[in-house]
Amino acid sequence: xxxxxxxxxxxxxxxxxxxxxxxxxxxxWLPNGIYIYNKIKNIIRRINISNKYLEVNTPLIGNYSLYKxxxxxxxxxxxxFKILYKKxxxxxxxxxxxxxxxxxxxxxxxxKKLPIKIFEFGTVFRNEKHGELNGLFRTKMFTQDDGHIFxxxxxxxxxxxNKIIKIIKKLYIKFNIKEYYIQLSLRSKDSNKYIGIRKxxxxxxxxxxxxxxxxxxKYKIIYGEAAFYGPKIDFIIKDSINRKWQLSTIQIDYxxxxxxxxxFIDNNNxxxxxxxxxxxxxxxxxxxxxxxxxxSNGNLPIWLLKLQIIILxxxxxxxxxxxxxxxxxxxxxxxxxxDKTKDNINIKIKKYEKLNIPIIxxxxxxxxLNKKIFIRQKDKKFSISLNKGYKYIINYIYNN
Ligand SMILES: [Zn+2]
Numbered sequence: 001x002x003x004x005x006x007x008x009x010x011x012x013x014x015x016x017x018x019x020x021x022x023x024x025x026x027x028x029w030l031p032n033g034i035y036i037y038n039k040i041k042n043i044i045r046r047i048n049i050s051n052k053y054l055e056v057n058t059p060l061i062g063n064y065s066l067y068k069x070x071x072x073x074x075x076x077x078x079x080x081f082k083i084l085y086k087k088x089x090x091x092x093x094x095x096x097x098x099x100x101x102x103x104x105x106x107x108x109x110x111x112k113k114l115p116i117k118i119f120e121f122g123t124v125f126r127n128e129k130h131g132e133l134n135g136l137f138r139t140k141m142f143t144q145d146d147g148h149i150f151x152x153x154x155x156x157x158x159x160x161x162n163k164i165i166k167i168i169k170k171l172y173i174k175f176n177i178k179e180y181y182i183q184l185s186l187r188s189k190d191s192n193k194y195i196g197i198r199k200x201x202x203x204x205x206x207x208x209x210x211x212x213x214x215x216x217x218k219y220k221i222i223y224g225e226a227a228f229y230g231p232k233i234d235f236i237i238k239d240s241i242n243r244k245w246q247l248s249t250i251q252i253d254y255x256x257x258x259x260x261x262x263x264f265i266d267n268n269n270x271x272x273x274x275x276x277x278x279x280x281x282x283x284x285x286x287x288x289x290x291x292x293x294x295x296s297n298g299n300l301p302i303w304l305l306k307l308q309i310i311i312l313x314x315x316x317x318x319x320x321x322x323x324x325x326x327x328x329x330x331x332x333x334x335x336x337x338x339d340k341t342k343d344n345i346n347i348k349i350k351k352y353e354k355l356n357i358p359i360i361x362x363x364x365x366x367x368x369l370n371k372k373i374f375i376r377q378k379d380k381k382f383s384i385s386l387n388k389g390y391k392y393i394i395n396y397i398y399n400n
Pocket of ligand 1: 094148
């Protein structure tokens with residue numbers, strides 16, 4: 001039995017849906033879902049801006065030569081969508097090559113300008129096999145909170161990685177993700193899979209291991225799972241049936257900057273190649289939302305919801321008593337609405353219970369007469385005076 005299936009819950013809560021046989025692996029976002037999606041983006045954007053990232057946007061398609069240069073064509077040809085009528089154009093599988101081009105735009109800059117940090121909500125496409133697609137967890141198109149940091153030396157790399165880990169930990173607390181571990185992915189003995197020189201691999205593997213140890217997070221070392229250009233640490237989270245999914249990632253790369261011939265000038269006026277960190281705080285936003293849904297069994301944090309309170313009048317749709325309460329809640333930045341449709345009250349209650357709206361307020365003649373409101377929540381139903389009820393609501397919304 002599949003419990004907490006995010007696909008089922010997401011469709012019930014009207015967050016997104018998959019249109020059968022037509023858009024396998026391609027979620028269609030509905031207003032409730034895109035609200036959460038954008039809210040997550042805004043949180044990440046704020047973090048990036050306060051950490052001095054440059055936000056960019058790069059094309060959704062790319063030339064053969066770009067991905068040939070980065071090495072992605074060679075490694076992932078079967079996972080890259082080719083645009084049929086033009087053989088040499090691909091749907092973007094990775095954002096990194098474009099971010100290297102952006103660095104190149106500023107090329108030969110002084111070491112004083114480093115680290116240069118670039119980020120993008122980068123939509124990418126992967127031609128996954130039908131059997132590997134899985135709700136929001138594995139889709140054909142998704143958006144990563146993708147960032148690349150170009151550093152001048154190891155100290156800078158260590159500093160930046162520590163900062164990234166701190167941010168990831170804070171984000172997990174904010175989104176109530178409690179159980180996770182780090183997978184430290186290193187090379188296997190099969191050296192043909194990887195590019196670059198041994199010395200740099202050893203250096204970056206050592207850096208990642210020391211940073212992971214210092215940050216006191218449970219970790220496992222897996223050989224053979226490194227990216228072809230460098231070792232990485234991935235944050236692994238389990239879904240409701242204990243399958244493991246990677247969310248955040250941090251990767252050290254000595255090789256891609258060389259391929260793109262990007263440079264900086266060091267303090268001795270020497271031309272040097274920067275070292276690149278690939279990082280995503282949450283990875284695919286789609287997968288992240290899937291995990292949030294399964295983790296909470298559809299009871300998402302209240303601050304993330306498009307609709308926090310619904311007021312259901314019985315007949316007196318425009319009564320000043322109801323409108324005043326609505327205005328007062330709105331003034332307190334509570335996202336609420338009045339359902340003025342003429343449906344039967346029980347039908348309306350069912351509709352909002354299905355959507356997991358945290359507080360349903362019912363107001364009829366009796367409530368207006370006695371200056372009360374009737375509150376319905378998942379685990380309780382009660383009548384309360386308007387003033388006390390109002391205080392209860394504010395307290396509930398802001399402390400949950
Ligand atoms: Zn990258």
